[in-house]
Amino acid sequence: MSDQMERKRDRISNLPDSLLEHILTFLPTKYAVRTGVLSKRWKDLWISHPYISLNDDGLIDRMAEITEFRNFLDKVLLHPQARVKKFQLSSEERLETPTFSRWFQAVLKEGLEELNLNFGIFCNAPLSSLTACNTLVTLKLDFGALSGHEFPIAFCFPNLKTMQLNGFLLANNFPHQLLRCRNLESLILRYFMFSHMSHDPELDCFEQKEALPNLLNAQMDCSYVFRGKDSARTFLKNLINVMSSTKNLSLSLSIMEYLALDRTFPDDMPKFDNLKHFKLYLQSFHVGAMSYILQRAPNLESLHIEFDRPYGSAHDTLMLEQLRFCCSTANLKVIRMTNFILEDPVLELVQLIFESVGSLEDIVIELVERPKLNNFPQLQKLSKLSRLSKDSVLHLKWDFGYPFRLLLPSSMDVK
Template sequence: MEANTLDLVDRNQKTHKSEKAGENQNSDRISCLPDSIIYHILNFVPTIYVVQTSILSKRWKNIWISLPYIDFDDESVTDATGIEHSDDETLALRNKFRNSVNNFMLRRASSSTMSIIKFQLSTYCQFHGSHINEWISAAIRAGVLELDICIGNIENDLDYRLPSCLFNCKSLVTLKLCVDDVSFRFLDFFCFPNLKDMHLTHVILAKNFHHQLLNCPNLEKLHLDEFFIDMDPVLPSSNTFQDLTAERRSRILSNLDDAFIGMKCNHQSVGREVGRWLGTFIRKLSNVKTLRLSYASIKLLQYSQPCLLNHDHMPTFCNLKHLDLEVGGKDGDVVEILACLLQRSLDLQSLHLRYVFGSSWPRNWHGTLKPEEYLSNCDQHIRKLKKITVGNFWGTEKQIELVRLLLGNLRLEEITVQLHTTSYESLILLRQKLLQFPRLAKLVLLYETSEDEEDEEVIEEIFNVT
């Protein structure tokens, strides 16, 4: 009896120890993961919080030093979104964020040889440009692959320039720069031999920018939004790259697949010289598969180069499959540019027209040809175009006329119209007008049932016309 009791107690003790060991083993399963997986997990956490994991255990003490994904966002430190602070509090929060970034970058540079895969900085605190340049320079020295900088404010912004080490960074694969309310000029001379993605927003570009892009032979995606062009001559200095030869100026970006050109216009940039610059720039993009042009860009082309079809200003887009254009609801002169692009897009498969609100321009359509004459020869050039999408369609006379012209000259399989109306009467009227268009096989209507975002529901109606 005693022997059986002792055996039972012994088995219970072993079972309890085994369960306890299992609990201890499962209590910190993340620490048992390899560094590569832990780094991937920490990629989704702001870097400021990653540093705090150093107090967890010896395993975590120095793991943040070699972090390949670095993300600094001043909201994670200041928690200032939507909160009003006194001047002293704002200054203290700004200094806290600056010191956190400084300490991290200094410690990492002195203790780790691992490359930085991605360095992301988003701040609306007002910093001196020297601080931002120090952080960018540190990332470049660490062989950064992706640089994503979003800046809200800079002290003495008129004097701010990017660090010179960025001019010819050989490691960069992705470069994203966005500034807000800052007079920020991009590099006049640059060379990024491995760059594949360039995304610039709210910047001033030099007159030779499109020539310098040829120093990015592997560029696949280009996104230029809300940018200005400084048309003053660019004078290279001894510490910058010399401008390209005339022979290289004529080349195109042969690896570019996707491009968005969103020029920003003011009274100073509405000139023929800027439009001619844009026309030259677009010739560099003739190899793209997807091309998107903002309303201002289209109007600049039209304003500076009237009667485009009578001149060989536009290149032939042999690989263009998707064309996305912003058009104004009150302008008819977009037909000229549209027809010009259609006739020079030999492999086009889809066209997306997006109407923009509040669009205005000092010049209305005064072409030598009527709109239907511009589109009359498109059919023989774009045999593969089968689908058109029209966004923000509110049914003005010019909008309906443009759709009629397109359908009258093209053999489409489908047209999708996103109606900008919640009125049932307007919906019925627009539906009837669209269904009367010729050469239409399938009509898809998209509209919202309510203007309230919380209650809105997108309705899709499909009509097989033929």
């Protein structure tokens, strides 16, 4: 009888609060909350759950109304014992300013290590309080590509390692504020725009030369057109300088357009001594910008070129010769070409690269569409392009379902 009673005894509930709270950290938030119905002993333990990760559809299947979801978050975040280290919230519903403000103020304090907010429909999010947090390590904010929210002009996160912003207006002092995040390792800026309304005119002529020392990964995906706007060009120049110590860099088409068309920029472009992997979006008139990158990245090993339509034959002889020289001095091991267009101007550019780079080991080409009967001559021409690096292997990829197989050289893999 005593053995049966021993087996029925709830030994877990008799553990100290600190151990039970530690156990709850391994559970998703919604399951940690459910432990409150086990007994009086468990009723309020979930309140101190330091890792809160919620999405509205995950809870609405158990709650009849959106208001219940909001009331639930109020109870969790505004509880006096709450000590949030990680706050991840994904919502497809519209959040009004008062709702967002009270949640934001509740979690944004010392002790917070990760803030990850993803909203489908959002309005008037007040981010002015997002200025300083010594413990913040990860910051991911996605309010939609066209949200148009202004990121705070002044901020300081000394221990921040990851910053991902999607759809924000950035003031021209943003690059200078980034330097206050000295431990930043990953910086991803998507669909950002330059804010003309909130910037310091004195910074329009200021040249930023300092870079983030620990940056490993940087991505700028921007639809904004920088041409013809001096303040915007200065902002972009400073931002690229701040990123110049990174090992991995990706630049969107609009930024490549700026590099290609701004005649004053090449002379001021920083050196990318640590850069190993570079991705660029390419149209014909970006060839000059591609040369500048190759020339200033002496340790580049991997180049990813994504072609963008329309692609024309706007190559002048001087520009092509400059590219040939830059390729001949590069130490590239891998070239990947995606969204590849089987057209003669593209093949001419590829031939120049193949004939100039002697260190290539792998060439990966992914066609924008599967081959058709009318472009098989270009495909054959591609397969026969001479390569300075005799040991390099060309990997050609297209739709597996296409029934025709082209006879290719032994140095080519078809996938």
